[in-house]
Amino acid sequence: MIPNLLEPAGWLPLFFLVAMGIAMVAYVVLDGYDLGVGILLNQATDEEKDIMISSIGPFWDANETWLVLGVGVLLIAFPMAHGIILTELYLPVGIMLAGLILRGVSFDFRAKAHLSQKAVWNFLFFFGSFLAAASQGVMVGREVIGFDSGGLGWLFAFIVALCLPAGYALLGAGWLIMKTSGELQRKAVAWARKCLWLTALGVGIISIATPFFSAEIAAKWFTFPNIFYLLPFPVLSLACFVLIDLYLVKMQRDKPAPVWLPFALSVTIFVLAFLGIAYSMFPYIVVGKMTIWEAASATDSLWMIFWGAIVVLPTIIGYTIYSYKIFWGKTEPLSYY
Amino acid sequence: MLDALILSRIQFAANITFHILFPTISIALAWALLYFKIKFNKTGHSEWSEAYQFWVKIFALTFALGVVSGITMSFQFGTNWPGYMQTVGNIAGPLLGYEVLSAFFLEATFLGIMLFGAKRVSQRAHTVATFLVAFGTSLSAFWIIVLDSWMQTPQGFEMINGQAHATNWLEIVFNPSMPYRLFHMMTASFLTVTFLIAGISAYRYLRGINLAGSRALIKLSMTVAVVLAPLQIVLGDMHGLNTLEYQPAKVAAMEGIWQTTRGADAVLFAVPDEASKANKYEVAVPKLASLYLTHSWDGEVQGLDAFPDKHPPVKPVFFAFRIMVGIGMLMLLTAFVGFYLVRKKQELPRWLLKTLSAMSFSGWVGVVAGWYVTEVGRQPFLVTGVLKTADAVTKLPTNMILGTLVMYLTLYLGLILSYIWVVFYLARQTSPVKAADDARPNLVNRPIGA
Numbered sequence: 001m002i003p004n005l006l007e008p009a010g011w012l013p014l015f016f017l018v019a020m021g022i023a024m025v026a027y028v029v030l031d032g033y034d035l036g037v038g039i040l041l042n043q044a045t046d047e048e049k050d051i052m053i054s055s056i057g058p059f060w061d062a063n064e065t066w067l068v069l070g071v072g073v074l075l076i077a078f079p080m081a082h083g084i085i086l087t088e089l090y091l092p093v094g095i096m097l098a099g100l101i102l103r104g105v106s107f108d109f110r111a112k113a114h115l116s117q118k119a120v121w122n123f124l125f126f127f128g129s130f131l132a133a134a135s136q137g138v139m140v141g142r143e144v145i146g147f148d149s150g151g152l153g154w155l156f157a158f159i160v161a162l163c164l165p166a167g168y169a170l171l172g173a174g175w176l177i178m179k180t181s182g183e184l185q186r187k188a189v190a191w192a193r194k195c196l197w198l199t200a201l202g203v204g205i206i207s208i209a210t211p212f213f214s215a216e217i218a219a220k221w222f223t224f225p226n227i228f229y230l231l232p233f234p235v236l237s238l239a240c241f242v243l244i245d246l247y248l249v250k251m252q253r254d255k256p257a258p259v260w261l262p263f264a265l266s267v268t269i270f271v272l273a274f275l276g277i278a279y280s281m282f283p284y285i286v287v288g289k290m291t292i293w294e295a296a297s298a299t300d301s302l303w304m305i306f307w308g309a310i311v312v313l314p315t316i317i318g319y320t321i322y323s324y325k326i327f328w329g330k331t332e333p334l335s336y337y
Numbered sequence: 338m339l340d341a342l343i344l345s346r347i348q349f350a351a352n353i354t355f356h357i358l359f360p361t362i363s364i365a366l367a368w369a370l371l372y373f374k375i376k377f378n379k380t381g382h383s384e385w386s387e388a389y390q391f392w393v394k395i396f397a398l399t400f401a402l403g404v405v406s407g408i409t410m411s412f413q414f415g416t417n418w419p420g421y422m423q424t425v426g427n428i429a430g431p432l433l434g435y436e437v438l439s440a441f442f443l444e445a446t447f448l449g450i451m452l453f454g455a456k457r458v459s460q461r462a463h464t465v466a467t468f469l470v471a472f473g474t475s476l477s478a479f480w481i482i483v484l485d486s487w488m489q490t491p492q493g494f495e496m497i498n499g500q501a502h503a504t505n506w507l508e509i510v511f512n513p514s515m516p517y518r519l520f521h522m523m524t525a526s527f528l529t530v531t532f533l534i535a536g537i538s539a540y541r542y543l544r545g546i547n548l549a550g551s552r553a554l555i556k557l558s559m560t561v562a563v564v565l566a567p568l569q570i571v572l573g574d575m576h577g578l579n580t581l582e583y584q585p586a587k588v589a590a591m592e593g594i595w596q597t598t599r600g601a602d603a604v605l606f607a608v609p610d611e612a613s614k615a616n617k618y619e620v621a622v623p624k625l626a627s628l629y630l631t632h633s634w635d636g637e638v639q640g641l642d643a644f645p646d647k648h649p650p651v652k653p654v655f656f657a658f659r660i661m662v663g664i665g666m667l668m669l670l671t672a673f674v675g676f677y678l679v680r681k682k683q684e685l686p687r688w689l690l691k692t693l694s695a696m697s698f699s700g701w702v703g704v705v706a707g708w709y710v711t712e713v714g715r716q717p718f719l720v721t722g723v724l725k726t727a728d729a730v731t732k733l734p735t736n737m738i739l740g741t742l743v744m745y746l747t748l749y750l751g752l753i754l755s756y757i758w759v760v761f762y763l764a765r766q767t768s769p770v771k772a773a774d775d776a777r778p779n780l781v782n783r784p785i786g787a
Contacts, residue, residue: 057452059449061445062448068407075415075430076434082419086416087415090741094744100405105398108397108402114762297427298503304431327453327457
């Protein structure tokens with residue numbers, strides 16, 4: 001099943017799988033926090049809404065670009081799988097796009113339209129964010145279990161669809177704890193605690209349910225000695241959940257705690273969950289149907305984009321860090337120019 | 338018959354029509370902003386920072402709409418046209434990949450700094466950020482046009498087991514129609530923005546908002562338009578001759594020529610009829626088409642009969658072509674008249690200002706019509722001679738496609754109306770320098786920077 005990895009036809013698809021993985025993790029974490037801020041928007045006062053949106057203003061555009069890169073790599077490196085996956089996910093993709101369109105434009109319209117319409121655009125920003133997050137949940141749920149079309153498969157997808165927005169809201173709340181102060185920060189701490197346990201529920205359900213749908217995945221996790229090597233995954237995740245809660249309680253009691261910790265630990269949870277899913281699926285790109293090598297583009301085409309990727313990706317990461325450095329610190333009201 | 342093919346085509350057409358509106362503006366507007374910024378850096382005149390601050394808002398709005406509709410496009414390939422990537426993915430993939438890698442991140446990241454970072458970085462860094470956004474936006478257009486041109490005039494590949502494999506990337510990138518399509522599109526973008534700036538500035542001038550700045554922008558736009566409008570007609574003609582060489586069926590449909598003839602007529606107006614393979618209500622100039630297509634009164638022009646079953650639907654191509662040319666001529670006329678009046682008259686006539694504001698979005702009509710000519714004109718192929726549109730379409734149930742189509746159309750209609758409304762709403766906002774303007778009416782006609 002795994003070809004000679006010393007040959008380009010063997011390692012190039014692997015390289016692009018890793019690149020796609022990096023793009024997807026970057027997307028989930030980066031757009032995750034700004035979608036999360038959108039999901040939480042409805043809980044805030046009008047004044048707080050402005051601050052919340054200011055906190056993501058300089059970043060959301062670039063954050064969303066990671067999604068384009070992730071889908072782009074799927075399209076470029078694994079064209080055979082691209083068609084199958086996106087046909088299977090037709091409806092959730094459509095709904096996600098509608099959600100992303102709504103929130104993307106609301107972000108701009110709310111600041112420019114007449115005051116009387118601001119509430120409508122605020123609501124659309126919340127609604128679009130939730131729609132995008134929930135439909136991404138459906139997609140993850142469908143993809144992980146190889147598009148199982150039974151009733152249980154769909155139930156699973158819908159549970160993930162509710163938990164992913166909670167996870168994003170956790171990231172969003174963590175982001176707000178770092179970027180804001182005062183009453184809004186206190187609110188964010190409370191939001192984070194609520195979302196934390198919903199997220200834990202989601203991670204738990206995915207971890208328990210996935211092996212049920214695939215004997216192969218079950219074998220990968222629950223055989224000796226794999227189970228021994230893999231133990232750090234659930235243990236670390238659980239530790240993160242507990243630690244976040246401890247810090248949040250500490251913050252609620254106004255005791256000093258580093259404001260970046262809940263966010264950093266939430267990111268760790270997402271990365272661990274992603275690695276777990278990636279390990280379960282590998283080497284499949286469509287679970288049970290198509291491996292990454294079966295789906296890969298011609299080796300010549302992969303070479304063509306490989307050189308671009310190894311030069312440009314570090315550059316992108318570089319200027320992304322530069323941009324975060326510029327807007328470091330507590331959020332200030334946004335003004336153009 | 339609403340089958341998956343026709344629904345997917347309507348959906349794709351709707352998406353691409355909606356999408357192209359915004360890059361068309363953002364490509365050239367980004368360079369206009371850079372120009373305003375550099376002018377301000379050099380002269381320190383507030384008009385230029387005013388212009389930057391006003392137009393950067395419209396740029397941000399336009400860019401946001403372009404990004405979200407562009408993401409839709411990247412998914413559509415897979416959702417509605419799985420056969421496309423499966424057949425030509427080896428070529429389309431890397432081209433799209435280079436667009437995302439080299440351009441998309443660049444523009445999206447530096448946009449944040451350009452919009453919100455002016456107080457956090459040096460003036461110089463802010464100017465550089467503005468430049469990088471403009472550069473990224475144009476680079477993005479370059480890659481997309483390379484891909485589209487390759488689909489029109491493919492070369493540099495071989496087919497192995499029904500899949501295209503690249504043999505020469507230079508030939509793929511520099512395919513025969515690419516330079517013409519690129520320059521035609523870039524000029525279209527600059528013309529669109531020129532008329533948008535002129536139109537909105539005229540609208541502001543009519544309302545007495547920032548008179549000096551508005552007038553200066555009208556003058557600047559007309560000066561640019563008077564160069565670009567004729568240039569675009571020349572570029573369009575060169576593009577047409579290139580199309581005649583590589584895609585003669587498209588030209589036959591554009592011109593409404595059914596039979597191959599020597600000394601073909603130039604059809605000014607007609608209603609092409611596919612059933613009888615002839616034009617109704619034709620108004621034509623004898624032999625003129627042969628002259629401008631072959632540069633000889635008696636040159637032979639291939640008609641649609643030379644491409645049985647392999648020519649595009651005639652009506653949409655024929656009419657879209659006439660709309661594009663019509664808008665081009667209107668722009669040419671307006672540019673010359675406007676340029677003359679702005680230079681000669683102290684007081685701009687109201688009819689000119691009203692015409693200009695009515696033409697604010699005229700570029701959109703020309704661009705969309707132009708893309709219909711070129712994209713519908715490629716039918717029945719998705720990739721000329723390689724892949725038919727019908728062979729690439731999804732096999733999804735029609736009501737699923739119909740559902741998303743209705744969703745997209747509703748969304749797009751609402752958003753286009755909101756966009757235009759907000760642009761004019763922003764234009765009605767009085768800028769901070771209004772008070773200063775009112776206090777020195779004698780400076781109204783002062784050219785910018787003077």
